Amino acid sequence: MILIIYAHPYPQHSHANRYMLEHLNTLDGVEVRSLYQLYPDFNIDIAAEQEALSRADLLVWQHPMQWYSTPPLLKLWIDKVLSHGWAYGHGGTALKGKSLLWAVTTGGSEHHFEIGAHPGFEVLAQPLQATALYCGLEWLEPFVMHDTFISDDETLQAEAHRYKRRLVDWQERQDG
Numbered sequence: 767m768i769l770i771i772y773a774h775p776y777p778q779h780s781h782a783n784r785y786m787l788e789h790l791n792t793l794d795g796v797e798v799r800s801l802y803q804l805y806p807d808f809n810i811d812i813a814a815e816q817e818a819l820s821r822a823d824l825l826v827w828q829h830p831m832q833w834y835s836t837p838p839l840l841k842l843w844i845d846k847v848l849s850h851g852w853a854y855g856h857g858g859t860a861l862k863g864k865s866l867l868w869a870v871t872t873g874g875s876e877h878h879f880e881i882g883a884h885p886g887f888e889v890l891a892q893p894l895q896a897t898a899l900y901c902g903l904e905w906l907e908p909f910v911m912h913d914t915f916i917s918d919d920e921t922l923q924a925e926a927h928r929y930k931r932r933l934v935d936w937q938e939r940q941d942g
């Protein structure tokens with residue numbers, strides 16, 4: 767099962783992420799949990815989230831990039847749900863052997879991220895990658911959709927298709 771933890775603060779105003787999810791409607795074995803719709807008060811049901819995670823083989827963190835990072839509710843989800851004794855630490859092996867895909871959309875282009883002494887997108891991914899590895903999750907090559915500010919509908923649809931293809935490829939590798 768693919769579990770998509772979706773963190774868009776304003777899902778009704780989304781274009782890029784909405785197209786991405788719409789493309790997955792026809793795909794079996796995918797569960798989407800839209801955090802901002804489930805928890806508008808930021809009161810995360812930890813047991814429900816851990817239960818969903820326990821059924822997943824591939825975890826996806828899907829969100830629009832906000833200030834070079836995740837929206838705050840996804841950060842809170844990570845803080846609360848990946849708890850000691852469950853996701854890490856003594857007896858904390860619940861996520862071991864599962865995989866993690868970071869699926870992020872950005873308004874800026876690839877060049878937008880060429881800033882600072884150690885530029886590049888990989889640097890931004892590091893806190894999430896480190897979190898994944900610490901919990902025994904296999905870190906997959908991220909899915910990144912750049913340029914959402916300037917992309918027309920056709921381009922966004924093509925990118926959404928690329929996203930679906932990525933998940934289908936993963937499913938096929940599991941089956942085969």
Ligand SMILES: Cc1cc2nc3c(=O)[nH]c(=O)nc-3n(C[C@H](O)[C@H](O)[C@H](O)COP(=O)(O)O)c2cc1C
Binds near residue numbers: 829875
């Ligand atoms: C508060 C806020 C911060 C943002 N920070 C960034 C950023 O650091 N880099 C970037 O490329 N885009 C940034 N964006 C643009 C969003 O990533 C972009 O609008 C989003 O990926 C588009 O996806 P959507 O159509 O699903 O909303 C930011 C947007 C908001 C609202």
